[in-house]
């Protein structure tokens with residue numbers, strides 16, 4: 602915190618970094634955001650952070666229990682939030698979520714297409730069913746979100762769409778090829794749509810975020826061997842062997858801070874780009 606001459610002497614200690622729910626400046630005050638996969642991990646972190654900066658957040662997920670818990674925490678902290686059960690692979694669910702959001706909150710300004718799964722393993726052993734399920738959630742879900750958000754954002758007069766890709770959308774990884782395909786798809790879908798919005802003079806920016814190794818429950822599902830048994834946390838030592846240069850995993854708040862920047866007008870000249878948040882993993 603910079604101390605202005607007027608307050609110098611009255612203030613002695615610099616403020617600690619804010620917690621995810623601590624309001625700083627109301628950087629997205631009055632905006633309405635939909636966050637998919639908001640019940641857990643990165644999505645939950647984004648919902649808390651965006652709410653803390655003044656947005657009304659619509660948390661969506663297939664997991665009702667955790668989704669309602671996320672919303673209850675936000676409301677308890679003084680934020681505005683609601684939960685809607687939503688499968689991102691369902692077109693009718695998307696129509697419903699966008700309609701309800703606009704009807705109840707007066708418009709839509711921010712969409713975080715975050716819901717995703719990771720199915721690892723050899724491509725030779727990958728079943729067509731698993732390939733298609735992963736494509737449906739990670740890529741079809743993002744397509745549908747974009748398709749239904751754009752008209753609502755045009756009506757609202759402003760929009761920022763943030764698509765959760767991955768470092769795995771920038772480079773390949775053995776035993777993650779099917780996931781690579783979905784996240785690489787998200788990266789270029791983002792750029793194509795960003796250009797369409799820009800050239801059409803729609804007031805909507807579209808960017809992708811590329812997390813590295815972030816401590817969330819997803820790792821229990823992708824690579825159980827990196828997971829400490831019985832704990833809902835990443836085995837940091839095992840992760841270090843994955844080569845994170847800073848030697849540490851990231852946390853949902855690290856991603857949420859990047860999402861907040863892309864959601865706010867501070868990034869008004871940024872579209873079609875990729876924000877990598879990975880402790881140097883892809884450098």
Ligand code: NAD
Nearest residue numbers: 638640641642643663688689716717767812814815817819
């Ligand atoms: P997570 O498992 O904690 O959260 C994912 C959420 O998505 C869950 O709440 C789940 O219920 C929800 N979901 C799954 N299928 C859905 C569907 N069909 N419809 C709606 N919601 C659905 O995982 P996370 O780590 O927070 O992942 C969030 C995003 O970040 C994903 O897209 C993931 O690929 C990406 N990502 C994560 C990491 C990481 O290290 N954790 C790294 C790179 C990218």
